[in-house]
Amino acid sequence: MSRLIVVSNRVPIPDKTGTAPAGGLAVALQSALEARGGLWLGWSGQSCAEDRIGPLQMLRDGNIDYALTDLTERDVEEYYQGFANRVLWPICHYRLDLAEYGRREMAGYFRVNRFFASRLLPLIGENDLFWIHDYHLIPLAAELRRQGVKNRIGFFLHIPWPAPDVFLAMPVHEEILSSLTAYDVLGFQTEHDRENFAACLARQGLGNRLDKAHFALGSRTFTARPYPIGIETNEFVTLAQRAAGTTLHKRMLDSLDGKGLIIGVDRLDYSKGITQRIDAFETFLKRNPDSQRKVALLQITPKSRSEVPEYEAMQRAVAEQAGRVNGALGTVDWVPIRYINRSLRRPALAGLYRMAKLALVTPLRDGMNLVAKEFVAAQNEADPGVLLLSRFAGAAHELKDAVLVNPYDVEGTADAIARSLTMPLEERRDRWKSMMNALRANDVFTWCDTFLGDLSRYEQVE
Incomplete structure (x- = not known):
C-alpha cells in the first residue's frame, strides 16, 4: 500500500x-x-x-x-x-x-x-x-x-x-x-x-x-x-450522551431555570452571519413578547485571527451588539443573550447541543459547517431539538430537513425561530431521523x- x-x-x-x-x-x-x-x-x-x-x-x-x-x-x-x-x-x-x-x-x-x-x-x-x-x-x-x-x-x-x-x-x-x-x-x-x-x-x-x-x-x-x-457521527453521539450526566451540564440546566436554550457556535468571522443572527433573535423577541424570559441565546464565539484588523473590529461590534440587546430587553433575572468569547472543549459543546431546543447555524457563506452536523448527532432522539440552517452553508445540501433560512433576511429568520420553537414533537423527530440518516451514510x-x-x-x- x-x-x-x-x-x-x-x-x-x-x-x-x-x-x-x-x-x-x-x-x-x-x-x-x-x-x-x-x-x-x-x-x-x-x-x-x-x-x-x-x-x-x-x-x-x-x-x-x-x-x-x-x-x-x-x-x-x-x-x-x-x-x-x-x-x-x-x-x-x-x-x-x-x-x-x-x-x-x-x-x-x-x-x-x-x-x-x-x-x-x-x-x-x-x-x-x-x-x-x-x-x-x-x-x-x-x-x-x-x-x-x-x-x-x-x-x-x-x-x-x-x-x-x-x-x-x-x-x-x-x-x-x-x-x-x-x-x-x-x-x-x-x-x-x-x-x-x-x-x-x-x-x-x-x-x-x-x-x-x-x-x-x-x-x-x-x-x-x-x-x-x-463528522465522526457515532463517536459524537456517545460524547453527547455521556455529557448529559456531567457537572457542567447540570449547572447549565440550573442556570437556565426552566428556560429554553437556543445555541449558536461559530468562530469569530464575518462569514458566519453573527450580527445578522443577533438582529434576527432580537426581532423574534420583539415580535413574540410572550417568549421573553422563556428562552435564552447562548452564543459561543472564540476569537479568530485577531491580528487581522477586520476581525478585531468585528469582535468589538458583536460584543457591543449583544450588550445593546441585553440592555434593551433584559431584566434583573433574565439575560436574553449569553455571549462567550472563548472556545469550549468538545465534550462540553456536545452536552450543550444536546440540551438546546434550537441551534442557529446561519453563516452568510460556508464550505460545509460541521456545527450543524454535530448538533444533529448530539440530539436525544426521543425529544430532538431543531436545526435552523442557512441555505448558503454546504451542510444544507445534505441536511435538507433542517429549517432552511436566508440569513440576510432578518425578519424571515425571526419568523423561522418562532416556528422552530413551536414545532410539534412528531415533526421534530421526523426531521431529525432524516438528517441523522444522512450523517450516518457519510461520516468523516x-x-x-x-x-x-x-x-x-x-x-x-x-
Whole structure:
C-alpha cells in the first residue's frame, strides 16, 4: 500500500500524552495515515527571523511521522495574514469588499508554497500519495510538478469556491486557477462548488470538460468531484450522551431555570452571519413578547485571527451588539443573550447541543459547517431539538430537513425561530431521523476513504 503524505497549513500534533487534539478531520486523517504509514507536514505555528529557519522538526507517533517547519515573520505576514486570509478567504466567501490585494502578499504566498515544496522533496518516495488541504496551499502541486514530482496528488478545498464573476475579480486569478489543474483529484464540499470551479475554467478557456467529473488540459487529465466532509457521527453521539450526566451540564440546566436554550457556535468571522443572527433573535423577541424570559441565546464565539484588523473590529461590534440587546430587553433575572468569547472543549459543546431546543447555524457563506452536523448527532432522539440552517452553508445540501433560512433576511429568520420553537414533537423527530440518516451514510471516515480511494485508483483518462 502506498504511503500517504498529508500537507496542511497547521498540523494537529499529539501532545505529551500521545493524544492528538480532538476533531473529526484530525481523527480521520490520522486513521488513514496510521493504516498506510504516513507523513503529515505543515507549519509549526512559530515564526522567526529569515536567518533562523532551521531543519524540519520531526516527531514520530505510532505509524505516523509529523514534520513541522517554522516560517519567517515576513512569511506569516505575507502568506498567511496577507494573501491567504485577506484575499483568498474573503473572495471565496463572496466578500470582494474586504479583499485587500497586494503584489507583495501575492509573491509571499507563492514563495511559501515553493518553500513547502522544497521541504517535502527530500522526504518523497516513488509511490507516495499526496493529499494537500485547503486554500493556503493551492499552488503546492504546481510547485512540486516543476521540481519533477510525478506522484499522484490530491487537493481538498474546505471552503466555498465562488462563482466566476466573483473569483475572476481577483487580480491573480489566472495563476490560482492554473495551479489547481496540476492536481490529479480535486475535492470540493458540494456539487455547487465544483460547478462554480468548472465555470471558471470554461470562462478562462482553460482546458476541456470531458464529462461531469473529468477535465483535460494539454496532455493530462484531472478529476474534480464533490466530497462533502462529515463528522465522526457515532463517536459524537456517545460524547453527547455521556455529557448529559456531567457537572457542567447540570449547572447549565440550573442556570437556565426552566428556560429554553437556543445555541449558536461559530468562530469569530464575518462569514458566519453573527450580527445578522443577533438582529434576527432580537426581532423574534420583539415580535413574540410572550417568549421573553422563556428562552435564552447562548452564543459561543472564540476569537479568530485577531491580528487581522477586520476581525478585531468585528469582535468589538458583536460584543457591543449583544450588550445593546441585553440592555434593551433584559431584566434583573433574565439575560436574553449569553455571549462567550472563548472556545469550549468538545465534550462540553456536545452536552450543550444536546440540551438546546434550537441551534442557529446561519453563516452568510460556508464550505460545509460541521456545527450543524454535530448538533444533529448530539440530539436525544426521543425529544430532538431543531436545526435552523442557512441555505448558503454546504451542510444544507445534505441536511435538507433542517429549517432552511436566508440569513440576510432578518425578519424571515425571526419568523423561522418562532416556528422552530413551536414545532410539534412528531415533526421534530421526523426531521431529525432524516438528517441523522444522512450523517450516518457519510461520516468523516467515509469522506476520507472515498477521496483516497479515488486518488489511489486515479489514471489518466484518454
